[in-house]
Amino acid sequence: MLLSNRKKMSDIPQNTCLFKRIEELEMDAQNFGFYWEHINQLVEQIQSECIEVQEAWQKNNRQHLQEEIGDLLQAAVSLAVFCKLDPHATLLKSIEKFQKRYAALVALAKEDGHANLQQQSMEVLSHYWEKAKNERSNSA
Numbered sequence: 001m002l003l004s005n006r007k008k009m010s011d012i013p014q015n016t017c018l019f020k021r022i023e024e025l026e027m028d029a030q031n032f033g034f035y036w037e038h039i040n041q042l043v044e045q046i047q048s049e050c051i052e053v054q055e056a057w058q059k060n061n062r063q064h065l066q067e068e069i070g071d072l073l074q075a076a077v078s079l080a081v082f083c084k085l086d087p088h089a090t091l092l093k094s095i096e097k098f099q100k101r102y103a104a105l106v107a108l109a110k111e112d113g114h115a116n117l118q119q120q121s122m123e124v125l126s127h128y129w130e131k132a133k134n135e136r137s138n139s140a
Contacts, residue, residue, distance in 0.1 A: 104132035105132040108132060
């Protein structure tokens, strides 16, 4: 049912999956005529939200930071919906990819004699991450 056929947007059941709630809001907005025309607009929105997250971080305002991260997440989900991708399935794939890369990173670091990577520089962390990515892409 379209939201415009409901009394108000808050009528979306609170127990509805968050991704489904955003999808319903996006569809209602589209049907009302408020929609994204091009993927570039969404990418620009995401970039803008990233800047706002950085600004909120610099101000050390946790409430504002939470709002901006929420806006960023919603924009990312809107991008998935715009691309006609299931946001839930898309995030699950990303989690699976991260888990595989992280497992490869841990194995590589341990092969090199590291019990963990605490106290290592970002350069070292990036080295192992890139190595894990390359190992995964070569074995896929």
